[in-house]
Amino acid sequence: MTARIIDGKAFAAKVRGQVAGQVTRLSEDHGLTPGLAVVLVGEDPASEVYVRNKGKQTVECGMASFEHKLDARTSEAELLALIAQLNADPAVHGILVQLPLPDHLNEDLVINAIAPEKDVDGFHISNVGLLATGQKAMVPCTPLGCLMMLREAHGNLSGLNAVVVGRSNIVGKPMAQLLLRDSCTVTLAHSRTRDIEALCRQADILVAAVGRPQMVTGDWVKPGATVIDVGINRIDAPEKGEGKTRLVGDVDFASAAAVAGAITPVPGGVGPMTIACLLANTLTACCRSHGLPEPDGLTA
Numbered sequence: 001m002t003a004r005i006i007d008g009k010a011f012a013a014k015v016r017g018q019v020a021g022q023v024t025r026l027s028e029d030h031g032l033t034p035g036l037a038v039v040l041v042g043e044d045p046a047s048e049v050y051v052r053n054k055g056k057q058t059v060e061c062g063m064a065s066f067e068h069k070l071d072a073r074t075s076e077a078e079l080l081a082l083i084a085q086l087n088a089d090p091a092v093h094g095i096l097v098q099l100p101l102p103d104h105l106n107e108d109l110v111i112n113a114i115a116p117e118k119d120v121d122g123f124h125i126s127n128v129g130l131l132a133t134g135q136k137a138m139v140p141c142t143p144l145g146c147l148m149m150l151r152e153a154h155g156n157l158s159g160l161n162a163v164v165v166g167r168s169n170i171v172g173k174p175m176a177q178l179l180l181r182d183s184c185t186v187t188l189a190h191s192r193t194r195d196i197e198a199l200c201r202q203a204d205i206l207v208a209a210v211g212r213p214q215m216v217t218g219d220w221v222k223p224g225a226t227v228i229d230v231g232i233n234r235i236d237a238p239e240k241g242e243g244k245t246r247l248v249g250d251v252d253f254a255s256a257a258a259v260a261g262a263i264t265p266v267p268g269g270v271g272p273m274t275i276a277c278l279l280a281n282t283l284t285a286c287c288r289s290h291g292l293p294e295p296d297g298l299t300a
Contacts, residue, residue, distance in 0.1 A: 003227070003260040006149055012272035015148065015298070016061055019279045022295045023062040026286065034286035035064035036094040036120065036278070037086045041079065041105065042072035047098045054096075054275055061279050066092060072102050079105060080113050087115040093289055094120035094282035117289060120281040122174065131177050136288075138281055139300045143175040145273025146228050147182070147300060150205060153226050153262050158183040163200050165189045165216065165250070166209035171230050175207055178300055196220075206260075208250035218255030227256050227263040230270050 026032045036058050040051045051067065058065040068082060079097075086095050095118045101107050111119075116126040122140035130137035150157060162184040166172035176188045184205065189196050191210070200206055200220040208216045209230035221227060231250030240246065249266030257263050264270055280298040287294050 003257040003263040005257075006153060006226075006228075006262055006264045006269060008145075008149070008264055008269040008272045011149060011152065012145075012276040015273070015276040015280060016057065018298060019276070019283050019295070020061040022283055022298075026283075026292075027062065030290065030292065032286060032290060033062070033064050033091075034093050034282050035066060035089075035091045036096065036282045037066040037068065037089075037092045039068045039070065039079070039082065039086075039095070039097045041070045041074050041098070042102050044098075044100070047100075051098055054278065057275050057279060058282075063279065063282060064091060074102075074105075076105055076109070079110060083110070083113045087113075087118060092118065093286040094118055094278075096121050096278065118285060120278055120285060122281070123170070128169070128174075131174060134181060137300075138285065139178065140170060140174045141274045141277040141281060142171050142230060142270060143178050144277040144280070144300055145270055146175060146207060146230065147178045148277070149228065149264065149270070149273065150179075150226065151182075154205075157205070160184050160204040161187075161202055162205040162207070163187045163189055163203035164207045164209065165196070165200065166207075166211070166230075168209065168211075171209040175209065175230075179205070179207075181300065210250050212250055213248050214250070214252040216251040216256065218252065218257075218259045221256050221259040223259055224261040225259075227251055227260045228270060229253070229264050229266050232266060232271065 038051050055065045055067055086092050095114045111123045116124045119138050122138045127137040162179045164172050164176045167190045176186050179186045197220045201222050205226050207228045213233035213235050229249035229251040233248050234245045237244045237246040247267050283295050284299055
């Protein structure tokens with residue numbers, strides 16, 4: 001058996017198309033344009049590329065894009081003043097501060113300064129609490145993207161056995177909460193979990209978000225299971241030449257794909273869904289702030 005490959009690029013393009021269509025309707029029916037503000041502090045090359053892509057895709061979907069690039073030496077007071085200004089700006093519906101921040105800035109303080117209803121990353125403590133208690137929240141983009149893929153693959157997730165490997169605040173914990181909300185039976189496994197391989201073999205849905213290259217191998221996978229690989233790891237690739245590297249996930253793709261029913265590749269799986277869900281969250285935030293119905297099929 002060879003697993004069906006879940007094409008994240010194609011799925012993300014479909015989500016962006018849905019967002020663009022609903023943005024057009026919002027403009028035509030209500031004269032509204034969702035606005036996303038992205039704040040980048042310093043000159044981290046990977047963050048710069050990511051912010052550029054976010055801005056480009058925001059505009060392509062018909063939204064307003066506001067980019068704020070700040071010097072690496074920007075003080076906490078200056079950054080908090082900018083966030084307060086964006087919180088008060090009615091043209092801005094979503095605010096994202098690109099992480100990681102320079103060491104002298106307190107990430108928790110900065111994230112929690114964002115108005116919860118504009119926190120399109122879903123990291124504010126209020127949104128974390130709302131999600132955990134099953135209330136309406138802004139949901140972190142990567143887990144939301146994984147959930148959309150799983151719903152597409154399975155339809156109804158009710159009663160399925162799900163194992164999430166990794167307990168980070170960004171992916172593992174919110175992923176477990178979202179699967180619980182869709183009535184899965186959820187186990188959150190991590191580096192201290194005993195006999196983790198046997199636990200994973202019971203999963204109808206296996207989400208790997210642990211940050212260890214190719215940790216999950218085919219003998220951890222239940223035949224026919226759906227495997228979602230959130231990991232992005234760079235490893236040496238001597239076969240490509242001296243000093244060359246390649247991207248791999250937390251799952252050993254070849255061995256897992258021989259057993260699974262469906263699997264996301266790395267790259268080209270979960271990654272493209274993150275920005276697509278950021279755009280979906282910005283649209284959702286705009287609708288909520290104006291008391292309009294939430295966008296169809298784009299929320300948790």
